[in-house]
Amino acid sequence: MAEPLLRVDNLVRRFGGIIATDHVCLDVSKGEIHAIIGPNGAGKTTLISQLTGHLAPHAGRIFLGGRDISSFPAYKRSALGLARSFQITSLLTDFTAADNAALAAQAHDGRHSFRFFANARKEKPLRDAARAALERVGLGHRADVLVSKLSHGEQRELELAVALATKPQLLLLDEPMAGLGVTESQRMVKLLAELRNEVSIVLVEHDMEAVFALADRISVLVYGRIIASGKPDEIRQNEEVKRAYLGDQHVVVGHG
Amino acid sequence: MKSQLNVSSVVAALVVAGLVLLPVYSNLTGNIFILTLFTRIVILALSAVSLNLIMGYGGMMSFGHAAYLGIGGYAVGILAQEGIGSGWAQFAVAIAVSALYALVIGALSLRTRGVYFIMITLAFAQMAYYVASGLARYGGDDGLTVYKRSDFGGPINLGNRVQFYYLCLFCLLAVVALVWRIVNSRFGLVLQGLRSNEQRMQAIGFPSKRYKLACFVIAGMLCGLSGALLANNTDFVSPAVMYWTRSGDLMVMVILGGMGTLMGPVVGSVVFLVLEEVLSQLTEYWALIMGPLLLLIVLFGRGGIMGMLGRLNRG
Numbered sequence: 001m002a003e004p005l006l007r008v009d010n011l012v013r014r015f016g017g018i019i020a021t022d023h024v025c026l027d028v029s030k031g032e033i034h035a036i037i038g039p040n041g042a043g044k045t046t047l048i049s050q051l052t053g054h055l056a057p058h059a060g061r062i063f064l065g066g067r068d069i070s071s072f073p074a075y076k077r078s079a080l081g082l083a084r085s086f087q088i089t090s091l092l093t094d095f096t097a098a099d100n101a102a103l104a105a106q107a108h109d110g111r112h113s114f115r116f117f118a119n120a121r122k123e124k125p126l127r128d129a130a131r132a133a134l135e136r137v138g139l140g141h142r143a144d145v146l147v148s149k150l151s152h153g154e155q156r157e158l159e160l161a162v163a164l165a166t167k168p169q170l171l172l173l174d175e176p177m178a179g180l181g182v183t184e185s186q187r188m189v190k191l192l193a194e195l196r197n198e199v200s201i202v203l204v205e206h207d208m209e210a211v212f213a214l215a216d217r218i219s220v221l222v223y224g225r226i227i228a229s230g231k232p233d234e235i236r237q238n239e240e241v242k243r244a245y246l247g248d249q250h251v252v253v254g255h256g
Numbered sequence: 257m258k259s260q261l262n263v264s265s266v267v268a269a270l271v272v273a274g275l276v277l278l279p280v281y282s283n284l285t286g287n288i289f290i291l292t293l294f295t296r297i298v299i300l301a302l303s304a305v306s307l308n309l310i311m312g313y314g315g316m317m318s319f320g321h322a323a324y325l326g327i328g329g330y331a332v333g334i335l336a337q338e339g340i341g342s343g344w345a346q347f348a349v350a351i352a353v354s355a356l357y358a359l360v361i362g363a364l365s366l367r368t369r370g371v372y373f374i375m376i377t378l379a380f381a382q383m384a385y386y387v388a389s390g391l392a393r394y395g396g397d398d399g400l401t402v403y404k405r406s407d408f409g410g411p412i413n414l415g416n417r418v419q420f421y422y423l424c425l426f427c428l429l430a431v432v433a434l435v436w437r438i439v440n441s442r443f444g445l446v447l448q449g450l451r452s453n454e455q456r457m458q459a460i461g462f463p464s465k466r467y468k469l470a471c472f473v474i475a476g477m478l479c480g481l482s483g484a485l486l487a488n489n490t491d492f493v494s495p496a497v498m499y500w501t502r503s504g505d506l507m508v509m510v511i512l513g514g515m516g517t518l519m520g521p522v523v524g525s526v527v528f529l530v531l532e533e534v535l536s537q538l539t540e541y542w543a544l545i546m547g548p549l550l551l552l553i554v555l556f557g558r559g560g561i562m563g564m565l566g567r568l569n570r571g
Contacts, residue, residue, distance in 0.1 A: 052459060053458075054455065054458070059420055070328070073457040073458070073463070074455075074459055075458050075461050075462055075464070075465075078458075078459060078460055078461030079461050083459070083460070084459055086456075086459075090451050090453055090455060091456060092448075092452040092453050092456060093452060093453075093454065093545075094448075094452055094456075095448075095449070095452065099445070101445070102445075103445055103457075103460065103462075104450050104460040106442060106445070106446075107461035108460075108461055108463050109458050113442040113443055113445075113462070113467070114355045114443055114467075114470065115442040116437065116438050116441050116443050116444075117438075118441060118442070119437075119440045119441065119442055120440065120441055120442040120444070120445050121440065121445075123442075137426045162460060163455075165460075166460055167286045168460060194267045209552075213455055213548070220336075
């Protein structure tokens with residue numbers, strides 16, 4: 001079998017006495033949408049942050065395309081094609097939407113940014129790349145609006161556009177639907193479905209309808225441990241998963 | 257951007273025009289004092305502009321910026337005393353040593369952030385202050401008199417008041433233009449992105465520290481230039497130019513004028529130093545008036561003077 005795009009090997013992260021990531025193993029193949037679900041506090045964001053390099057694991061290793069990236073800082077992982085969206089929207093709020101995406105493109109166009117004189121907003125390739133990414137998520141008409149003036153839904157879409165502008169191999173999406181209305185959520189699901197052929201996705205999400213509509217495989221994280229991993233149908237039938245979710249407000253839906 | 261192009265740019269243009277025409281006024285009225293005062297203002301405005309690059313655009317609250325005034329000044333003073341009178345050599349050393357100092361201090365300080373960054377930059381500047389105080393050969397606590405101003409040869413004569421004023425003004429405007437280019441460049445956008453959200457910038461692939469360090473070094477070099485000019489202006493350099501209150505003054509000038517605006521620090525320096533001058537002539541207790549006045553502007557005029565003017569446009 002070919003080496004998976006992302007392989008996580010026995011990752012451990014503690015916070016004091018709490019094990020937030022408990023020997024997690026995970027692999028994501030090329031072209032796959034791999035969803036990670038679990039109740040609140042299961043350690044999903046902690047896991048994502050270790051994958052992106054914002055948080056150092058205490059043990060275990062992370063491989064991207066067969067390469068051990070466990071000790072790489074966030075920017076290097078980004079250079080290798082790892083992109084993330086944040087659960088709590090994290091954008092450059094005093095910049096326009098286009099600037100946000102253009103900076104992402106600037107970090108990845110192969111030229112360094114120790115350029116002090118030429119006006120970067122007039123670099124056409126960067127602006128074009130930004131516009132393409134914005135149009136991809138349906139924000140083309142809002143390009144010149146300050147992020148702080150965008151609606152919450154638009155900011156969620158921009159999160160995705162910024163990630164796409166880095167031309168990633170693997171997208172780590174931390175609750176892209178968080179706080180979205182019904183129609184906005186549907187738009188996001190449709191968008192992610194379209195992206196399926198271009199990029200592999202790790203999807204952390206509470207919206208079970210979205211997860212079961214999109215995911216090729218699902219891993220269930222509870223108290224930092226992966227208790228089940230498999231195709232959506234297998235997860236739906238899994239007794240342990242049902243038990244873990246019992247009493248929690250997020251009930252696994254019967255049909256996707 | 258659009259809103260900047262009204263009241264605040266008009267005020268900025270007026271300030272520049274005033275600075276350009278000042279020697280004419282001084283000449284017509286025979287008021288030499290005002291030329292001396294404004295030479296000092298222009299030089300300190302240059303250091304405020306350089307501080308604004310790290311503080312306003314880079315979001316790094318450096319509380320030790322006056323150290324570069326001292327480094328630049330002592331480069332001129334020490335070289336002059338040792339018989340090297342060439343302005344080119346003196347200014348080159350001033351800028352180079354400032355760059356080196358910024359590189360070392362920056363590499364250490366940038367490991368911290370927030371209030372720790374403020375404290376560590378302050379601590380290093382105080383160290384520089386005490387080192388200068390200990391330079392017995394160069395006057396120690398009492399400071400060092402510069403008997404001969406930097407010699408640039410040719411027609412440039414720093415001994416001529418008007419010429420020196422225009423040289424300082426030229427340096428200030430050139431530095432403002434440089435900062436303007438920088439903030440709109442690739443580097444400048446990265447810098448402002450880091451100010452806005454460092455984690456996001458790392459996530460999209462920028463190694464944040466080296467950009468911040470480069471900014472720190474550039475600002476240090478520019479302030480070193482200002483220090484070299486200042487020593488020429490006063491014909492004297494002492495540890496006092498590096499004292500932490502001077503760093504504080506520079507911060508106040510930047511905040512007063514408007515952090516992260518191009519002309520804010522220039523306007524802030526003019527207002528701050530003119531107020532200081534006028535009030536100190538009125539009363540011995542001028543600080544009692546100055547303090548509350550600054551507090552009011554900072555509390556109620558978010559974004560400093562340029563910020564208030566910007567809001568005027570929107571009504």
